[in-house]
Amino acid sequence: MSHRRLPSLSALRAFEAAARHESAKQAALELSVTPTAISHQIRGLEEALGVSLFLRKPRQLKLTAQGRELLRVLENAFDSISEVVERLSAVPVRQAVTLSTTPAVAMRWLLPWICLLSESHPDIDLRIHASHESVALDGVTADLAIRYGDGRWPGLVAEKLFDNTFIPTCSPHLGLQEIAQLPLHSLIHFSSQGAVSAPLDWAAWQKEAKVPGLDVSAGPVFSDETHAISAAVGEQGVALMSRQLIKEELEEGRLVQPFGPEFEGKPFFLVYPESRRNDPTVLAIREWVMAVPGVLSSD
Numbered sequence: 001m002s003h004r005r006l007p008s009l010s011a012l013r014a015f016e017a018a019a020r021h022e023s024a025k026q027a028a029l030e031l032s033v034t035p036t037a038i039s040h041q042i043r044g045l046e047e048a049l050g051v052s053l054f055l056r057k058p059r060q061l062k063l064t065a066q067g068r069e070l071l072r073v074l075e076n077a078f079d080s081i082s083e084v085v086e087r088l089s090a091v092p093v094r095q096a097v098t099l100s101t102t103p104a105v106a107m108r109w110l111l112p113w114i115c116l117l118s119e120s121h122p123d124i125d126l127r128i129h130a131s132h133e134s135v136a137l138d139g140v141t142a143d144l145a146i147r148y149g150d151g152r153w154p155g156l157v158a159e160k161l162f163d164n165t166f167i168p169t170c171s172p173h174l175g176l177q178e179i180a181q182l183p184l185h186s187l188i189h190f191s192s193q194g195a196v197s198a199p200l201d202w203a204a205w206q207k208e209a210k211v212p213g214l215d216v217s218a219g220p221v222f223s224d225e226t227h228a229i230s231a232a233v234g235e236q237g238v239a240l241m242s243r244q245l246i247k248e249e250l251e252e253g254r255l256v257q258p259f260g261p262e263f264e265g266k267p268f269f270l271v272y273p274e275s276r277r278n279d280p281t282v283l284a285i286r287e288w289v290m291a292v293p294g295v296l297s298s299d
Contacts, residue, residue, distance in 0.1 A: 168238055
């Protein structure tokens, strides 16, 4: 591309305004400069072009033929620039925000309701970071998280979402009704190193239940809660799961709670940095999460 030969853009603006108003004084008011500055810019432009752009009369500026030609081109050019600027300014700035949570909470509790966020905040691109491990809420790895615990994390705001009641559950097709029958069935385990959901395991449950002949170390082990739930639905054994995460299966009868005891685990919280308490994007995600059915409910 050849090099463009252009005079001073500020001089072109001064000329265009003066020509439109037919007055250096009015042009000066529009551009917030002095009339002297306008006159200086125009004279410099005329010298650079080697032509006269105005026929100067007392209190009025009249365009020469060359001036009219230049004004016509500048009006089109400035109009095009204005249209592009207005169009670009009208495009909303998109915000990406990352929410970290466990795979089970993400898939079974949040994902069905992402449409609510898209409707209320179409300019936000939500990224779900599904992991069993706690990650830094540094605005790079993640911005917010849903964590299991006591709600006390230094430097973080923690708002309770829902309780975490663990129950024995299985497919109704297993025909399991009495707790004494449990040793006849496989136990389904969920275990993940550094899991933020910290599930109750069968060993802890057995300390309370004291079922004779129950081997709490036997049975398949899954590193993902969703897989353990699928195995229970698929009649592969009995799982110890959070009631809140299998609410749909219980309501539809695909899983049942044949007996107790049941245990209250630590609740789930929405957490985000104290320093971002008033961040509009964080507040938008908070508003969405708090509107998801089941929040602040132990049903």
